[in-house]
Amino acid sequence: MAEIYYDNDADLSLIRSKKVAIIGYGSQGHAHALNLKDSGVDVVVGLRPGSSSWAKAEEAGLEVKDVPEAVAEGDVVMILVPDQAQRSVYAERIAPFLKPDAALFFAHGFNIRFGYIDPGEGHDVCMVAPKGPGHKVREAFLQGVGTPDVVAVEVDASGEAWPLTLSYAKALGGTKAGVIKTTFTEETETDLFGEQAVLCGGVSHLIQAGFETLVEAGYQPEIAYFEVCHELKQIVDLINEGGITKQRWSCSDTAEYGDYVSGPRVIGPQVKSAMKDVLSDIQDGTFATRFIADQDSGALEFKALRAEEEQHPIEKTGHFLRSKFGWTQQDDDYVDGSAAR
Ligand code: NAD
Ligand code: MG
Numbered sequence: 001m002a003e004i005y006y007d008n009d010a011d012l013s014l015i016r017s018k019k020v021a022i023i024g025y026g027s028q029g030h031a032h033a034l035n036l037k038d039s040g041v042d043v044v045v046g047l048r049p050g051s052s053s054w055a056k057a058e059e060a061g062l063e064v065k066d067v068p069e070a071v072a073e074g075d076v077v078m079i080l081v082p083d084q085a086q087r088s089v090y091a092e093r094i095a096p097f098l099k100p101d102a103a104l105f106f107a108h109g110f111n112i113r114f115g116y117i118d119p120g121e122g123h124d125v126c127m128v129a130p131k132g133p134g135h136k137v138r139e140a141f142l143q144g145v146g147t148p149d150v151v152a153v154e155v156d157a158s159g160e161a162w163p164l165t166l167s168y169a170k171a172l173g174g175t176k177a178g179v180i181k182t183t184f185t186e187e188t189e190t191d192l193f194g195e196q197a198v199l200c201g202g203v204s205h206l207i208q209a210g211f212e213t214l215v216e217a218g219y220q221p222e223i224a225y226f227e228v229c230h231e232l233k234q235i236v237d238l239i240n241e242g243g244i245t246k247q248r249w250s251c252s253d254t255a256e257y258g259d260y261v262s263g264p265r266v267i268g269p270q271v272k273s274a275m276k277d278v279l280s281d282i283q284d285g286t287f288a289t290r291f292i293a294d295q296d297s298g299a300l301e302f303k304a305l306r307a308e309e310e311q312h313p314i315e316k317t318g319h320f321l322r323s324k325f326g327w328t329q330q331d332d333d334y335v336d337g338s339a340a341r
Helices: 012-016 027-038 053-059 067-073 083-097 134-143 161-172 184-199 201-216 221-230 232-250 253-266 269-283 286-296 300-310 313-322
Strands: 019-023 042-047 063-066 076-079 103-106 125-130 149-155 179-181
Touching: 012 161, 019 027, 019 067, 027 042, 027 053, 027 134, 027 161, 042 053, 042 067, 053 063, 063 067, 067 083, 076 083, 076 161, 083 286, 103 161, 125 161, 125 184, 149 161, 149 184, 184 201, 184 269, 201 221, 201 313, 221 232, 221 313, 232 253, 269 286, 286 300
Parallel strands: 019 042, 019 076, 042 063, 076 103, 103 125, 149 179
Antiparallel strands: 125 149
């Protein structure tokens, strides 16, 4: 059985006795910095001079410094810049300025697992990885419910890395929900697999294929959007609340029977075999190497794929239809590519 920890297992005073440098103020960074500050932790945010986040963080009442200065003050340094930037930020702007006994924290194990960051000697290497996007992590904290995290210790140099990790998770709101113990390797490999095969890659392409099938058969795109995309949220909410069984209980018998007989025709053995190939590319580093090589040469493949996918007809239909709904359109906080953080 997985080991799960709650508020009572964690001592908030440990993280409160440290200065915590949060490097980056994006999706995760703003949530970590603000939640920790609200939990009574002494936080400094490390950003590049000229970063558009600088003013936002200051307006939120946070102390902001250039990355090396923030790092130099940090007893705990949480690295929340994008995974592909972490290697160079670490080498140039973190490592030379780290206190000898500073603890290094991550929210995803990518750079440690694939060897892009070598933390050297003397540093605890810990993970507190929320299982949700940063904006939800902040929202749940403010609602007093918290977001579950997975937590791990790769290097326990101080002998106190575990209590410190749980203390950080408590300040972030994670132990309110419950945090599960993992390893950097398990978190990295399963996280990449989950987002590629199911959550992001799987679901996006399933929706697109369903939309294309209906539209190519002559049905209205707006109706197709409702049937294969809009309703997905209700279905996922039910699964999230009570598992696949609750979803099947809530849907009609017609839907449930169709699930049993047609689901396996769509998601057949070939899908699982492809999933195993995807997992093996993650485990042997093929995916990481391809991602980082592309990022290092200007992210040309990444940007081309993004531009191509944005042109999928369902995006246009969805954008139009969401503007017609009786509630506030939520497109605008990301459409310009710079989320309103
Ligand atoms: P993000 O892209 O939202 O934010 C990155 C931040 O880093 C921004 O403030 C950006 O300005 C700053 N930054 C970028 N390059 C920089 C540089 N060279 N020097 C200094 N600052 C720089 O990133 P994110 O999605 O919050 O991801 C951060 C970490 O959290 C990653 O390890 C990611 O895997 C992990 N994570 C993210 C999520 C999520 O939902 N977004 C969930 C769990 C874990
Ligand atoms: Mg994930």
